[in-house]
Amino acid sequence: MMKHVTGARCLKCARLWPAKPSLTTCPDCGGLLDIEYDYDAIRWELNRNTLSARRELSMWRYLEFLPVEGIGRRPRLRVGWSPLYEAEGLARKLGLSRLFIKDDGVNPTASLKDRASAMAVVKAEEAGAEVIACSSTGNAASSLAGNAAAAGFPTYIFVPSRAPKGKVAQLMIFGAHVISVDSSYEDTFKLSQQAIERYGWYNRNAAINPFLMEGKKTVALEIAEQLGWHMPDFVALSVGDGCTIAGVWKGLKDLHATGLIDRLPRLLSVQAEGCCPLNRAIAENKPWEPMEENTLADSIAVGVPRNADKALRAIRESHGVVVNVSDQEILDAAKLLGRTCGVFGEPAGVAGTAGVKKAVEKGLIPAEASVVSIVTGNGLKDTPNAIRAAGEPVRIGPSMDELLAVMERL
Ligand SMILES: *Cc1c(COP(=O)(O)O)cnc(C)c1O
Ligand SMILES: [Zn+2]
Numbered sequence: 001m002m003k004h005v006t007g008a009r010c011l012k013c014a015r016l017w018p019a020k021p022s023l024t025t026c027p028d029c030g031g032l033l034d035i036e037y038d039y040d041a042i043r044w045e046l047n048r049n050t051l052s053a054r055r056e057l058s059m060w061r062y063l064e065f066l067p068v069e070g071i072g073r074r075p076r077l078r079v080g081w082s083p084l085y086e087a088e089g090l091a092r093k094l095g096l097s098r099l100f101i102k103d104d105g106v107n108p109t110a111s112l113k114d115r116a117s118a119m120a121v122v123k124a125e126e127a128g129a130e131v132i133a134c135s136s137t138g139n140a141a142s143s144l145a146g147n148a149a150a151a152g153f154p155t156y157i158f159v160p161s162r163a164p165k166g167k168v169a170q171l172m173i174f175g176a177h178v179i180s181v182d183s184s185y186e187d188t189f190k191l192s193q194q195a196i197e198r199y200g201w202y203n204r205n206a207a208i209n210p211f212l213m214e215g216k217k218t219v220a221l222e223i224a225e226q227l228g229w230h231m232p233d234f235v236a237l238s239v240g241d242g243c244t245i246a247g248v249w250k251g252l253k254d255l256h257a258t259g260l261i262d263r264l265p266r267l268l269s270v271q272a273e274g275c276c277p278l279n280r281a282i283a284e285n286k287p288w289e290p291m292e293e294n295t296l297a298d299s300i301a302v303g304v305p306r307n308a309d310k311a312l313r314a315i316r317e318s319h320g321v322v323v324n325v326s327d328q329e330i331l332d333a334a335k336l337l338g339r340t341c342g343v344f345g346e347p348a349g350v351a352g353t354a355g356v357k358k359a360v361e362k363g364l365i366p367a368e369a370s371v372v373s374i375v376t377g378n379g380l381k382d383t384p385n386a387i388r389a390a391g392e393p394v395r396i397g398p399s400m401d402e403l404l405a406v407m408e409r410l
Pocket of ligand 1: 139242243346348376
């Protein structure tokens with residue numbers, strides 16, 4: 001709750017600002033801001049028992065850890081409290097002691113981005129905004145469009161024209177004003193920033209808006225509670241702009257600071273081989289540099305990560321591990337998750353699991369480790385790549401003879 005927020009600290013100049021709902025970057029130096037809390041006050045109000053008595057099964061279950069006055073007065077979608085499955089079969093296949101799949105593809109618009117968009121809508125209401133805007137490779141856009149539609153906010157949304165049809169279809173169905181830009185995500189982002197400034201819209205660009213990461217961190221709070229507060233050795237997820245991994249780390253540190261968990265997991269940051277500016281910076285221990293956006297996993301095809309500082313800090317602080325996966329490894333992971341867990345993820349959604357497999361093979365994660373792998377988006381968003389991963393079905397005429405002939409091959 002806002003009463004627990006002590007301010008928004010600049011990552012660059014360390015100044016602390018009042019956390020006004022319309023705040024974006026540091027007014028002094030333009031640095032990214034990080035919301036800070038009074039953990040002693042939270043600890044006073046919240047413990048494992050008070051939490052377990054709560055009926056709210058959504059991200060708003062953790063109100064004390066969120067920078068909001070309340071959950072607003074507008075209607076909202078049910079975001080969060082996604083299932084955490086123990087994947088015994090897949091763990092055996094990968095040679096891991098324990099593996100859990102957190103399926104965030106079951107959110108209302110089918111990705112983890114709903115956690116940030118739900119937050120954006122509540123903050124837009126607090127800020128008295130009338131319109132919300134963002135740029136996105138797809139999921140931030142579709143989640144904003146859906147969550148804003150529920151709350152009655154019009155949206156302006158900028159997507160690169162390569163965004164998959166499924167995500168663009170969501171935007172159109174949710175009634176967003178969509179601007180599809182014939183260029184990279186980088187150019188799309190810049191154009192949206194100019195438009196937001198010019199028209200005074202509420203800004204749901206995740207790196208620029210410090211509140212959104214606070215929404216995303218709820219995935220970590222849920223993982224901890226769903227595991228009975230027994231933390232895994234690693235939390236694995238795919239990384240694009242870096243807001244999600246920074247959010248996960250923030251959530252874990254929040255829990256640690258209030259004594260709800262006594263041990264912090266390490267992060268496994270997974271990027272695509274064809275677009276891995278953050279992982280490269282960690283691996284080579286140097287500042288990050290832009291890369292081409294060369295992967296079929298569109299949600300993590302981010303050549304110029306907008307939240308690099310927070311993401312790199314999170315990976316380093318957690319003594320994290322980085323691994324890059326090829327497009328083929330991503331497609332294989334989609335099949336593997338589907339077949340062993342019944343979980344259908346989009347390419348960026350399953351990249352984290354592809355990374356777990358690779359990290360175990362490379363000895364970066366020991367066999368006796370326990371791992372939570374977050375599936376960040378649903379596979380129905382990108383069916384062409386799902387078909388690429390799993391192929392087409394056999395096709396026959398409506399005859400038993402033809403069926404008998406192909407049964408051998410099935
Ligand atoms: C946005 C997204 C990511 C990466 O999150 P970042 O905050 O950009 O690092 C991963 N997977 C999916 C499905 C996403 O939509
Ligand atoms: Zn500053």
